[in-house]
Amino acid sequence: MAAYFSIFLVIVTLLTGVIWAFDAWLWAPKRRARLSAAEAQTTGLSDENKAQILREPGFVETAKSVFPVIAFVTILRSFLWEPFQIPSGSMMPTLLVGDFILVEKFAYGIKDPVWRTKLVATGEPKRGDIFVFKYPLDPSIDYIKRVVGLPGDKIIYHNKQLYIQQACKEGQSPCPQPQLVSHTEVSRGDFLQDGIPLLRYHEKLGEVSHDILINPARPEPTAYYYQQPGTAEGEYLVPEGMYFAMGDNRDNSTDSRFWGFVPEDNLVGRAVCIWMSFEFNRKPDDFLPHWVPSGVRFNRIGGLE
Structure with a gap:
């Protein structure tokens, strides 16, 4: 659309x-x-x-x-800049359903609006960025996730633990080894999924600190993971010109673990702020329809991390 x-x-x-x-x-x-x-x-x-x-x-x-x-x-x-509305909970707790965000279109290059050909190179995604991109399996759909893997990185996701082996630069010796992206528990029960209290952890990717959610009752759906030729289950080697994306709501996000990588040509821009946030908590028997906001979350307006 x-x-x-x-x-x-x-x-x-x-x-x-x-x-x-x-x-x-x-x-x-x-x-x-x-x-x-x-x-x-x-x-x-x-x-x-x-x-x-x-x-x-x-x-x-x-x-x-x-x-x-x-x-x-x-x-x-x-x-x-282009406004977007968050339609799902895949980026909770960072972004909630009803958040309206601004996306900086020139962050990753200035493109023509029809054929999306890059006209001017202005920058590249950084680890930890929240970025909007065209869904690789259906470019008519816009997705929003967080940049986890850069070109040349090896991403490992086992037992809900994230490991990153950064790309080995030319002449670098020894090459980097896989490093666990550690996280510390912040709270539990702030968010629920099917009545299950979710665990909230604080994590740092690159220079970006943010929170993630883990569902302790949900098994890891490895059978549905994208199987990259030549790699083990749950391991991904990010090709040149592509990026590995994950949602902050780790057990409720359809992301690169399931469908692969985000090509550079699909990048739309970097999410920079929430400019408005509405609550949609209406019940079926309410007089007003469900799409009419039930409240405004002024405390959520501001920059993103």
């Missing part, structure tokens, strides 16, 4: 811009020429008649009114 909306914005911007240009360079001069001819043929031409001759057609007036606004929105949304 987001991709189609981007295309729609570009088409409307081009259409209204072309109409405005045609009017400025072709139709407006013709209207002024008709006015000059009328003034030469008629003495004392009234202001009303002059205005009638110079009057723009309705579609031109509409296009000239819409173009500046739609062009501003297109530039803002395509190259600078």
